[in-house]
Amino acid sequence: MYLTGNEKPDFRTICNFKKECKELIENTFKKTVKIKEIEEASGKKMKNAAKNIIEQHALGDERQKEG
Numbered sequence: 001m002y003l004t005g006n007e008k009p010d011f012r013t014i015c016n017f018k019k020e021c022k023e024l025i026e027n028t029f030k031k032t033v034k035i036k037e038i039e040e041a042s043g044k045k046m047k048n049a050a051k052n053i054i055e056q057h058a059l060g061d062e063r064q065k066e067g
Helices: 011-022 022-066
Strands: none
Touching: 011 022
8 A cells, every 4th residue: 555655546547557567567577486586596505505514514523533
C-alpha cells in the first residue's frame, strides 16, 4: 500500500498496468530469478571453501599433535 500512496487501485488499473508493463514485469522476474541462482551458487562455493579451510585447519592440528 505504501507504494501507491495509500490509494487502492481497482482491478482495471491493475489489469491495465500488467498489460502495459508485461515485458518489464517479465524481464524483472527473470533478473530476480537469475540473481537468486547466482546467490545460491555463490553460497555453495563459500560453504565449500569454508569447509575446506576448516578441514585443513583440523588436519594441521592433527599433524602438530603427531610431530
